[in-house]
Amino acid sequence: MDPEQESGKRRGPFLVVGLGNPGLEYLWTPHNAGFLAIDRIAAQERVTVDNRRCKAMTATCRIAGREVVLAKPDTYMNLSGASVSALVREFEADPSQDLLVIYDELDLPLGTFKIKERGSPAGHNGARSITGALATQEWLRLRIGVGANLPPEALAAGASIRRGGKDYLLTPMRKADLTVLDEVLDKVATATRRILEQGPSTAMNEFNRKDQ
Structure with a gap:
């Protein structure tokens, strides 16, 4: 029997929110890694993220027996944070148990990702907005590495790319980098399922390895 039925309480949906910027000009930029992750999960679950709700485009599916709302603010x-807090209110979700936010991380190298149960925004504007809107740092996040893998001459010509991050994050990725990211997105989708199937601790033990 479903544990939720045994306890007499039906849990609401689990929210998986990917961060990014709307608009075709941002589609293939590093800052949209979270959007791309949601699209990958949706494609694998055979749903389309096209329902406008809570200041987001959403889709609903079932993973590991639980209803899951996929969302792109x-x-x-x-x-x-405006969208994430609206989703949390709409579905009466507990951010510490019913929410996973997927976003890009400049301090992690491209080709990697990390799962973390809580923490500071660490300079990420989207994460800062969510923490402010929810008034807590207790929410699960999966950070996709987008650290610049540029040739030495490019770094020498534009050192500000690595220091400030903004221009690089909003510039379309090179084809070679998109190929690397494409492989990571499949792993991110698998990690998301593992979180729903077995919990964050098991997923972190499996996917946060240094040899990832």
């Missing part, structure tokens, strides 16, 4: 990155 249609606010810009630095206002992501």
